[in-house]
Amino acid sequence: MATTSPTVTDICLAAKAASRSLAQLDSGVRDAALLAIADGLEARVDEILDANTRDIEAGREAGIPGPLLDRLALNPERVKGMADGVREIAALRDPVGEVIEGWRLPNGLDVSKVRVPLGVVAIVYEARPNVTIDCAALAIKSGNAIVLRGSSSAANSNAVLGAIASQAAAEAGVPEGAIAVLSSGEREELAELATREGLVDLIIPRGGEGLKHALKAVATVPVMYAASGNCHVYVDATADLDDAEKIILNAKLQRPGTCNAAETLLVHRDAAPAFLPRALKALREAGVELRADARTRTLAGDLGPTLADATDEDWDTEFHALILAVGVVDSVEAAIEHINRHGSGHSDAILTNDTQAARAFTRGVDSACVYVNASTRFTDGGQYGMGAEMGNSTQKLHARGPIGVRELCTYKYVVEGSGQARP
């Protein structure tokens, strides 16, 4: 898609300039811009689908596998879904200007900690074109300018979506340059984006480990990783076994390719004889490949001898597929220790009726999201009532868990006085 386009630095400079006035816009203007984007998507659906068809055809010629083409493909319903998603984001409470806390000091100074936009957020992502619109909408809602760098396989779709969004936003009063789509492809471009200190305030990579490492090697701007998840479901001695079976099936199967799907099932030795035979049977019938430790094979009844060995590597792997590692542990403490050693700090669940076990688990598991008697699949900005999300963070600084509009903000202290000087 090489045209005589502005450089990455030009685009970042324009985004920074736009971010200064965007941060000062009232939410009424920003919300009107979002509704205009939603309307624009619906009004220009033919244009979007034309561009998408060109991407799909090019992808088919280039031999892109079917599931990836599926993720790339748009249709009228998906475009309507994108527009509705933007309207939902518009309806969220404005994070900008929220007073997080405030207090008066003994010397009479009034201190307020006020939420403000970060400035310019960049996102690097793969395939799905709806990410372009989700992220643009989250950025505008949170008062940030955004630089979008999608996959080259979606270049036509993203260019049209970006143009619709930035035109609609500009007509509603959002400054030009606030929504920018980079033509994608070159690694040098990524390095340029990741080193624009002072222009780019945050870069979020959404994608595989390759992208993450490529960025880590070059980035000098702050990076927030929307990371992978090696999630666990632990069935405690006192668990309700019906709930436990329902939840491991849900956590593994409801959408196995997502980062909050379960990859390991741990079962307390006291629950194992009753739980493993029925749960593993149900999982296998649903098409899940099981990799079990020795105690599981002993305690799983007739199924036991038919189970494959779990290797050391299996405990550390995010399968992203219909594969599940299964182990038996002696206690909730052993489960916590296993999860903290092998997990990725994303989402982990305990099934239990024991308040002390629940308390030990929620306190001891060092993960972004810890569940008691619920599926790990709930880790999601939408599910949490935060609107859409830019991804899920497993890092500890700044944001942990879903990255929504608040997480795209920083804060400042505003201190008001009547002439105070420091003694």
Add this chain to the structure above:
Amino acid sequence: MATTSPTVTDICLAAKAASRSLAQLDSGVRDAALLAIADGLEARVDEILDANTRDIEAGREAGIPGPLLDRLALNPERVKGMADGVREIAALRDPVGEVIEGWRLPNGLDVSKVRVPLGVVAIVYEARPNVTIDCAALAIKSGNAIVLRGSSSAANSNAVLGAIASQAAAEAGVPEGAIAVLSSGEREELAELATREGLVDLIIPRGGEGLKHALKAVATVPVMYAASGNCHVYVDATADLDDAEKIILNAKLQRPGTCNAAETLLVHRDAAPAFLPRALKALREAGVELRADARTRTLAGDLGPTLADATDEDWDTEFHALILAVGVVDSVEAAIEHINRHGSGHSDAILTNDTQAARAFTRGVDSACVYVNASTRFTDGGQYGMGAEMGNSTQKLHARGPIGVRELCTYKYVVEGSGQARP
């Protein structure tokens, strides 16, 4: 101080292990440990002063300049001050386990966002030995293990202070390894510390730009910069000139070597004829070297022709000394623009009696701390009522402004249900 000491990695491994149980300790135990540290400092004051004397003597022989030796020197009062500081930190409310917010979802799930320790915090700092104790106390209060790497010129002092702190803490029930002092000096050691991903959760450099750049070049663990400050005082058209004079004198002179001292004075053109002659006279009489723009020289009365020219570089410089750049601007918008272009995003103040100017300034200035009618010198965790601080952050991710006990924490989502699976 080379003895056959454990490697940096050994120390970080021990700190990580300690952090796991430290995070689970009730605040009663952690607070008791802090009080024991305070008592230990007072009981072992002679030992501390002996070690400090050795550092001072070595420093004198090595030709360390007087002001640096001053910062390095301890005496009974300073040791008492350190102990009292630890007791103040013990008296703070426990940040660990604070429910930041919580809500119930439509499906009945209860979501709580709970503050939890980061894990292992490392700090790299210069000269002043009291930092060793301040930072150890802040870490224990916030449930974190800490790795301390001070200046080699304070090696004897820091070794004794670290030993007193870790012994007292251990006797009170804090796990061994939670407070570790690295023998300092080698750059390789710094690089090793800054690359222990998975062991060190955060590294905070306190010191000059050289240290910052050295770390930036090698660090793979998250870094939070306790940064320098190029702070501004802006005197608006409607300012109370008595307050304005008092505050610029305070912001420049009360402690000129600190990061929240003022480096630039901006004056609205309407206030300049009345304000500049008196303010610049008072500043000069206090020993401040003034560097002024052309309009200031015109509007400063008799003093005008005697003022040195401000160069472009002066606007960007944190003098850390009795030097002040002075400029005249046409409007609050021009002041905001100057500050956002030349400032470091630390602390900036407006003096005004105009509510709209105050509002424009607090919203428009993109800094960690923005003051209305008060001195920039208040930017400090202690002054803000947050207890002591690890430094002040001018970055936007995670913490902005004073880094206190809450800022040494992350959070996790705890989600409690009754068997919910995702539809």
